Amino acid sequence: MPNFLDIHTTSAEDLRHMIDSARAMKDARKGRSKGELDDDLPLAGKMVALIFEKPSTRTRVSFDVGVRQMGGQTMVLSGKEMQLGHGETIADTARVLSRYVDMIMIRTFEEATLQEMAEYASVPVINGLTNRTHPCQIMADIVTYEEHRGPIRGRKVVWSGDGNNVCASFLHAAGQFGFDFTFTGPQVLDPEREWIDFARSKGVNVEIERDPAKAVSGADLVVTDTWVSMHDPESAKERRHNLLRAYQVNEELMSHAKPDALFMHCLPAHRNDEATSAVMDGPHSVIFDEAENRLHAQKAVMRWCFGK
Ligand code: CP
Numbered sequence: 001m002p003n004f005l006d007i008h009t010t011s012a013e014d015l016r017h018m019i020d021s022a023r024a025m026k027d028a029r030k031g032r033s034k035g036e037l038d039d040d041l042p043l044a045g046k047m048v049a050l051i052f053e054k055p056s057t058r059t060r061v062s063f064d065v066g067v068r069q070m071g072g073q074t075m076v077l078s079g080k081e082m083q084l085g086h087g088e089t090i091a092d093t094a095r096v097l098s099r100y101v102d103m104i105m106i107r108t109f110e111e112a113t114l115q116e117m118a119e120y121a122s123v124p125v126i127n128g129l130t131n132r133t134h135p136c137q138i139m140a141d142i143v144t145y146e147e148h149r150g151p152i153r154g155r156k157v158v159w160s161g162d163g164n165n166v167c168a169s170f171l172h173a174a175g176q177f178g179f180d181f182t183f184t185g186p187q188v189l190d191p192e193r194e195w196i197d198f199a200r201s202k203g204v205n206v207e208i209e210r211d212p213a214k215a216v217s218g219a220d221l222v223v224t225d226t227w228v229s230m231h232d233p234e235s236a237k238e239r240r241h242n243l244l245r246a247y248q249v250n251e252e253l254m255s256h257a258k259p260d261a262l263f264m265h266c267l268p269a270h271r272n273d274e275a276t277s278a279v280m281d282g283p284h285s286v287i288f289d290e291a292e293n294r295l296h297a298q299k300a301v302m303r304w305c306f307g308k
């Protein structure tokens with residue numbers, strides 16, 4: 001079953017195919033209104049369940065619109081309203097849902113929930129974010145980088161801030177797409193060793209640099225994300241803000257990057273915490289293209305899951 005669970009567990013060839021297919025599908029829709037159907041309808045007759053155990057704007061809307069543009073139908077389910085939150089096992093839920101729907105996209109907390117869903121479902125399962133990874137986001141980010149600047153292979157990407165789930169999927173992408181990756185942030189928020197080792201095992205250069213200005217020097221792309229993720233306890237907020245303040249992406253920090261460097265943020269952002277409005281709305285920023293490209297990238301992922 002072709003699940004899309006993570007970037008490091010999908011082949012580099014298939015990932016490249018999905019990026020190119022996303023860009024082709026985006027081009028093919030130029031000038032059309034959002035509700036218009038694509039010319040080919042790869043999801044015609046398909047029913048897709050979109051399950052959310054955490055809040056979402058982009059993932060929810062882009063998957064819903066994407067399925068419909070490709071001729072399929074969706075149902076959006078909240079984890080709380082399902083029996084999921086009331087004791088029914090994930091394995092049983094996966095087997096039941098597989099009798100009703102042709103594909104499952106799930107945003108959840110524990111990675112184990114996603115893995116169990118994939119193991120027991122007999123339809124493709126897509127990772128819409130867990131505490132540990134966010135692969136669909138990074139597929140959109142690769143599309144975004146390449147449409148603005150060409151191939152990402154060999155470029156230098158710098159992550160400033162929390163070594164969180166989005167950072168993890170960026171490290172996976174570094175290995176699979178062949179770009180160098182520098183993390184700058186406090187040591188206690190370093191990305192997981194396993195992900196750093198994965199990227200290095202693919203021959204790319206991964207650096208940890210505590211000085212943000214040095215880290216950003218020569219960057220082709222600077223990326224950050226919220227300082228407090230949905231799975232982080234509210235009680236950690238003050239400590240995280242204190243730890244991360246020095247890693248804010250502002251105009252001074254961006255001045256150390258290459259003059260044509262891009263700035264990305266998966267959104268939602270806390271303006272003037274992890275990144276200033278001057279950067280988010282400034283000449284380097286491609287944050288709204290990034291948000292749009294969730295749609296195109298995920299359509300390519302879904303096509304791939306159905307072998308198209
Ligand atoms: N970037 C992202 O996944 O946004 P949502 O949480 O709004 O889905």
Ligand code: NVA
Pocket residue numbers: 164165166225226228229230231266267268
């Ligand atoms: N790191 C963030 C990403 C949100 C899209 C979170 O997990 O809350």
